Amino acid sequence: MNLWYGRDPGGWSWMAMSVGMVLFWAALAAVGVLLFRALSRPAGGGATGPAPPTGPTPERVLADRFARGEIDGDEYRRRLAVLRADDGPRLSKG
Structure with missing residues (x-):
């Protein structure tokens, strides 16, 4: 060659x-x-959305404070109602 x-x-x-x-x-x-x-790879690309938060929820923190006796029952119910309200917590300016 x-x-x-x-x-x-x-x-x-x-x-x-x-x-x-x-x-x-x-x-x-x-x-x-x-x-x-x-x-x-499965349909949809694998990831379905943002990962859920890994820390305690605000309701869980409030329940823990109530269980430890830091807040009384009336304050617990009032704050829980604010957390569960549709428009979220209201912050006062001033």
Whole structure:
């Protein structure tokens, strides 16, 4: 087989071809894995929305304060009604 200079490929040429073939098959395998992962993903993309808060809810904190005796029953019911109101807590300015 004659190349540009009329001689057969040497050792470095065979090494470059071998490395190139390994890289080609590695790239082809990576594309296959990525394609498989993309197609096997559940519909909707996985994430369904924001994660729920991990800390205690305001109602839980209020119930804990009532249980410890920091607030009395009237204050507990009044604050619970404010928390459960549709428009949220009302803050007074002043």
